[in-house]
Amino acid sequence: MKPYAIRLLAATALIAAPAVLSAHRMWMLPSGTVFSGTDSWATIDAAVSNDLFFFDHQPLRLDGVKVWQPDGSEGKLQNGATGRYRSVFDVELDKPGTWKVATQMSAVMGSFKADGVEKRVGGRGGLPRPGQPAPLTVADIPANATEVKLTEMSSRNEVFLTAGAPTTTVLKPTGKGLEFAPVTHPDELVAGEAAKFRFLIDGKPAPGLKVTVIPGGKRYRNDEGAMNLTTGADGVLTVTWPTAGMYWLNATATDTKTTVPRATERRMTYVTTLEVLTP
Amino acid sequence: MRPSTFALIGGVIAAPASAATVTVTIPKQDVAEYHRPYVAMWVEPVGGGAPRTVALWYETKKTGKDAGTKYLADLRAWWRKGGRSMTVPADGVSGATRAPGQYTVRLPDNLKPGQYVLNVEAARETGGRELVTLPLTVPNPNARAAGKTELGAITLSAR
Numbered sequence: 001m002k003p004y005a006i007r008l009l010a011a012t013a014l015i016a017a018p019a020v021l022s023a024h025r026m027w028m029l030p031s032g033t034v035f036s037g038t039d040s041w042a043t044i045d046a047a048v049s050n051d052l053f054f055f056d057h058q059p060l061r062l063d064g065v066k067v068w069q070p071d072g073s074e075g076k077l078q079n080g081a082t083g084r085y086r087s088v089f090d091v092e093l094d095k096p097g098t099w100k101v102a103t104q105m106s107a108v109m110g111s112f113k114a115d116g117v118e119k120r121v122g123g124r125g126g127l128p129r130p131g132q133p134a135p136l137t138v139a140d141i142p143a144n145a146t147e148v149k150l151t152e153m154s155s156r157n158e159v160f161l162t163a164g165a166p167t168t169t170v171l172k173p174t175g176k177g178l179e180f181a182p183v184t185h186p187d188e189l190v191a192g193e194a195a196k197f198r199f200l201i202d203g204k205p206a207p208g209l210k211v212t213v214i215p216g217g218k219r220y221r222n223d224e225g226a227m228n229l230t231t232g233a234d235g236v237l238t239v240t241w242p243t244a245g246m247y248w249l250n251a252t253a254t255d256t257k258t259t260v261p262r263a264t265e266r267r268m269t270y271v272t273t274l275e276v277l278t279p
Numbered sequence: 280m281r282p283s284t285f286a287l288i289g290g291v292i293a294a295p296a297s298a299a300t301v302t303v304t305i306p307k308q309d310v311a312e313y314h315r316p317y318v319a320m321w322v323e324p325v326g327g328g329a330p331r332t333v334a335l336w337y338e339t340k341k342t343g344k345d346a347g348t349k350y351l352a353d354l355r356a357w358w359r360k361g362g363r364s365m366t367v368p369a370d371g372v373s374g375a376t377r378a379p380g381q382y383t384v385r386l387p388d389n390l391k392p393g394q395y396v397l398n399v400e401a402a403r404e405t406g407g408r409e410l411v412t413l414p415l416t417v418p419n420p421n422a423r424a425a426g427k428t429e430l431g432a433i434t435l436s437a438r
Contacts, residue, residue: 036352036363039344165364188359277355279410 026060026271027248028101028159029053029216033187033275035163040093042161044101047086051218052248053273055086060157062087064105070097072169077101097167098187102158108260110150114142121150138262152260154178155269162187175203178253178268183236189276191244197237199251201268205235209251213239216246241276248273298438299386299420301333301413303399304431307379308406315376316403316429317350319357320384322415325394330360334384335373353402356410360398381431385438390417397422401429 029045045053046060059082067075080089093099109122121136141148154177160170166185173179180186183196199206209231214224231237241247251270258266305316320334335357338347348367352358367373386397395415402408409429413422420435 034352034355034358034363036350036358037346037348039346039349190359277359278408279356 024048024050024057025052025248025250026155026157027053027273028060028065028103028157029246029273030101030159030161030275033159033161034277035093035161038094038096038163040163042091042093042099043088044091044159045086045088049085052214053216053246054219057085059083059085059087060103062089064103065089066102067091068100068102068170070095070099070163070167070169072172075099091161093161093163096164097162098170098185099161099163100158100170101161102156104154104156106152106154108138108150108152108263110148110263112141112145112148114145118147138260141262148262150260150263151265151267152258152263153267153269155271156180157271159273160186173200173203175200177202178206178251178270179203180251180270180272186272186274189241189274190279191241191276192279194238194240197239197249198235199231199237199270200235201253201255202257205231206253207231207233207235209235209237209253211237211249211251214248214250215243216248244276244278246273246275298388298418299390299415300383300436300438301386301397301399302381302383302432302434302436304381304425304433305377305379305401306426306429306431308403310406312405314404314406315378316401316406317354317376318399318401319354319362320397320399321357321360322386322390322395322397323360325396330398331387331390332357332361332365332369332372333386335362335365335367335369336376337367337373339368339373339375350402350404353408354400355402355408356398357400386415386420392417397435399426399430399433401426403429 026048031043047055048060049055049057062080062082065077067077069075078090078092091099091101107122111118111120119136121138166187171182173181179200181198181200183198189195199209211229213227213229229237249272253268255266318336321330321332323330337351341347351362354362395417397413397415398410400410407428409426411424411426411430411433413424413433413435415435419437422435425432
């Protein structure tokens with residue numbers, strides 16, 4: 001029985017990984033972001049897919065999803081369920097202020113050559129195939145390995161919900177990896193108005209960072225409608241929202257400041273879903 | 280005759296009072312399912328400054344879970360401009376929703392002379408949402424505007 005449980009655990013880790021690795025987009029879509037009073041509930045869909053926000057590929061696993069209350073302490077994720085295409089869960093917004101729902105993932109991917117055979121480290125993504133061996137980890141690299149190429153991957157996916165007046169405690173950066181440090185509060189976005197968001201890498205402003213902003217509702221239009229933007233010298237991104245709606249924001253950065261031994265590259269991703277309201 | 284004379288004198292001597300009223304029309308809607316709209320009115324100084332809510336009409340009967348306050352955020356512009364940090368019910372400001380018709384609301388007497396914008400926002404369950412703005416001059420306001428769907432004629436006048 002025990003090996004089965006372990007295999008299951010490994011399987012969950014595997015499914016969580018492709019969101020970081022493949023072109024598919026991982027997203028969380030809240031039922032709303034602005035709430036009145038402290039009796040409200042937000043319900044959130046979480047999935048991995050190409051078209052936003054349509055769940056037709058893989059669910060986003062809830063194992064790593066955490067809820068942060070306005071005071072910065074951890075809150076409760078309720079009624080979580082994972083279906084074939086999406087996960088869904090609720091957050092009871094019983095305290096006033098801004099809440100954060102976040103998932104963080106990290107993995108090491110790469111390859112090495114041992115005895116003339118190339119082997120991969122980390123999963124390739126996709127569903128775990130029954131009967132296949134678990135993917136190799138950094139610990140599995142033998143001493144005689146050559147051509148070791150390892151990339152450290154990390155990603156954050158966050159959404160912000162506000163009951164009553166917005167607060168900023170949950171927006172405090174940790175100083176590690178790629179982070180979102182908004183100047184405009186993420187729950188105060190209005191169509192036609194410019195919003196400013198600062199991005200940080202290891203706590204320092206990230207200039208020249210590439211950020212993609214894509215509106216939801218892809219199925220009902222021809223164009224992807226993506227805005228490809230870059231942060232300024234101060235690490236600040238300015239986004240002017242063409243219309244109200246839900247937007248998916250994705251920022252990626254690559255550098256060599258690795259934290260894992262033997263890794264030569266660090267790839268960081270930040271994802272959030274933002275709701276823009278009519279003026 | 281008399282009220283206008285009084286206003287004039289008041290304005291000349293110490294300008295203590297805005298002495299203004301706003302008349303708002305809630306139009307009749309030809310719909311199968313009708314609910315009275317939530318309405319918020321607030322004034323904002325033109326040069327920037329804190330918005331001030333002068334009237335708020337919402338569902339006040341339901342309490343507990345799913346209370347009428349749950350939908351206050353649907354008055355989106357008002358919510359952002361101060362509604363979210365306001366405590367309801369608010370004395371002299373908030374009240375129950377109103378049936379279609381014409382209503383007169385007195386603006387606060389202690390509005391300092393200057394240029395303001397009066398905002399009137401209405402949001403209706405299973406209906407639409409509309410925001411109408413009017414220039415407000417204190418003292419001696421005089422402006423009219425009209426909404427297209429959720430609000431009818433709106434008139435600002437000196438009392």
